[in-house]
Amino acid sequence: MTSSPSPEPSPAIADLPVDEVRHRIEALVARCGPGLPVAHVELGQALGRVLAQDVHSPFSVPPHDNAAMDGYAFDGGALRHGDGAMALQIIGRALAGAPWAGTLAAGQAVRIMTGAVMPAGADTVVPQELCETDGAALRFARDAVAIGANRRRAGDDLCAGGLALARGERLGAAALGLLASLGQTQVAVHQRLRVAVVSTGDELLQPGQALRAGAIYDSNGAMLAALVRQLGCEWVDPGAAPDQPQALAERFTAAAAQADVVISTGGVSVGEADHTRAALAQTGELGFWHVAMRPGRPFAAGLLHRHGQAPALFLGLPGNPVAAMVSFLVFAREALLRLAGCRADVATLPPPVRARTRQALRKRPGRTEYQRAVLRPVAGGLPEVDVAANQSSAVLSAMVGANALVVLPHAQGGVQAGDEVDVLLLDALT
Ligand SMILES: Nc1nc2c(c(=O)[nH]1)N[C@H]1C(S)=C(S)[C@@H](COP(=O)(O)OP(=O)(O)OC[C@H]3O[C@@H](n4cnc5c(N)ncnc54)[C@H](O)[C@@H]3O)O[C@H]1N2
Numbered sequence: 001m002t003s004s005p006s007p008e009p010s011p012a013i014a015d016l017p018v019d020e021v022r023h024r025i026e027a028l029v030a031r032c033g034p035g036l037p038v039a040h041v042e043l044g045q046a047l048g049r050v051l052a053q054d055v056h057s058p059f060s061v062p063p064h065d066n067a068a069m070d071g072y073a074f075d076g077g078a079l080r081h082g083d084g085a086m087a088l089q090i091i092g093r094a095l096a097g098a099p100w101a102g103t104l105a106a107g108q109a110v111r112i113m114t115g116a117v118m119p120a121g122a123d124t125v126v127p128q129e130l131c132e133t134d135g136a137a138l139r140f141a142r143d144a145v146a147i148g149a150n151r152r153r154a155g156d157d158l159c160a161g162g163l164a165l166a167r168g169e170r171l172g173a174a175a176l177g178l179l180a181s182l183g184q185t186q187v188a189v190h191q192r193l194r195v196a197v198v199s200t201g202d203e204l205l206q207p208g209q210a211l212r213a214g215a216i217y218d219s220n221g222a223m224l225a226a227l228v229r230q231l232g233c234e235w236v237d238p239g240a241a242p243d244q245p246q247a248l249a250e251r252f253t254a255a256a257a258q259a260d261v262v263i264s265t266g267g268v269s270v271g272e273a274d275h276t277r278a279a280l281a282q283t284g285e286l287g288f289w290h291v292a293m294r295p296g297r298p299f300a301a302g303l304l305h306r307h308g309q310a311p312a313l314f315l316g317l318p319g320n321p322v323a324a325m326v327s328f329l330v331f332a333r334e335a336l337l338r339l340a341g342c343r344a345d346v347a348t349l350p351p352p353v354r355a356r357t358r359q360a361l362r363k364r365p366g367r368t369e370y371q372r373a374v375l376r377p378v379a380g381g382l383p384e385v386d387v388a389a390n391q392s393s394a395v396l397s398a399m400v401g402a403n404a405l406v407v408l409p410h411a412q413g414g415v416q417a418g419d420e421v422d423v424l425l426l427d428a429l430t
């Protein structure tokens with residue numbers, strides 16, 4: 001009886017811990033040259049863009065003391081004198097946008113609406129639901145309000161000359177509202193970071209092509225394009241590439257000529273058709289390979305050289321769709337935001353929340369695991385997580401149904417049902 005020769009044993013691969021990988025990517029990012037140029041865009045076009053300059057408030061917001069409630073403005077000092085109900089005479093009306101121009105004297109009040117400028121001589125607003133009035137005389141209990149109640153101060157939101165927004169902010173709805181409150185029509189932002197996505201693999205077809213035996217559709221291309229755009233970056237499409245070292249190297253070089261960052265998926269493991277690392281080494285510099293995490297163990301990063309320009313960052317994500325997405329969220333996201341001009345505190349992965357797992361989770365120490373899960377609030381206690389039964393990194397449907405990733409740290413072993421775990425909210429990562 002003959003036995004087939006056993007394959008050559010692969011040399012052991014040192015898997016880098018997740019934190020070490022973060023540092024190494026940071027070092028690669030630092031070598032990618034000067035920041036992106038500045039562009040001035042209309043506020044309405046600035047959602048998701050990165051602020052390129054500090055913005056100081058040219059005036060106080062709000063510009064004047066104003067009422068926080070619909071009611072009656074009066075001098076709160078009067079509450080201290082006398083006893084029994086307060087009795088005041090209504091002598092005017094102030095609305096938001098239509099101030100009352102006079103000055104209140106003792107015993108007088110002004111009908112006032114939320115947002116209206118506080119009249120001279122008034123520092124307190126009594127809400128109308130605590131009052132009795134016939135339109136001329138006003139009565140309310142002396143203990144209905146405290147002195148100074150329901151008055152919003154000028155500059156409560158922003159002080160004249162103060163920092164309203166620091167450069168490196170990702171402009172979301174609240175930041176855009178704040179800029180509008182300063183009367184700005186335009187804002188200085190960085191030009192969008194250009195990110196090329198190269199799917200690799202002979203088995204890949206693009207949606208629209210006829211399915212043939214042995215082939216699959218390129219789902220990573222669409223998924224990564226969406227992730228890139230959700231971060232406010234410009235998606236560049238140099239086209240998918242076959243499993244051929246020379247073709248890959250050429251595609252990476254072409255992609256680096258059109259983009260600031262090149263992200264590939266597939267071909268980064270140890271198989272005979274896995275040429276990503278070799279192509280990277282040929283056209284640039286391999287920084288590191290292999291991470292102690294699951295999913296996403298095969299992952300390579302480095303730099304692609306460009307003539308007369310700073311190098312482009314290269315991130316080689318694994319081919320399995322969930323591994324590609326998790327690697328993107330855990331590593332690529334932060335690198336892209338940094339290169340896009342975001343401050344470190346804006347780009348860094350948001351901190352996890354604590355939750356209680358409803359299932360026991362098996363795990364061995366020595367790698368970080370990210371498990372797809374559904375997080376639900378629990379009245380009066382920690383939220384609960386239900387971890388998806390199928391954690392295969394080829395199963396994208398469990399990612400669609402998930403709103404969170406349970407993070408099981410490097411040194412930790414398995415956990416029991418009911419144990420507390422760290423959870424990353426997927427919405428916070430895009
Ligand atoms: N002997 C070993 N084999 C594998 C290891 C290992 O350590 N030793 N690691 C496994 C892990 S973990 C992963 S993840 C994959 C990653 O492999 P590659 O990055 O080389 O990716 P491929 O082999 O090209 O593809 C893997 C899988 O994903 C599918 N794929 C690839 N690209 C796409 C795409 N754009 N859209 C949808 N699906 C895609 C591909 O068809 C394969 O099924 O390696 C394991 N193997």
Ligand code: MOO
Binds near residue numbers: 294296298320322394
């Ligand atoms: O990255 Mo792989 O998909 O860990 O299984």
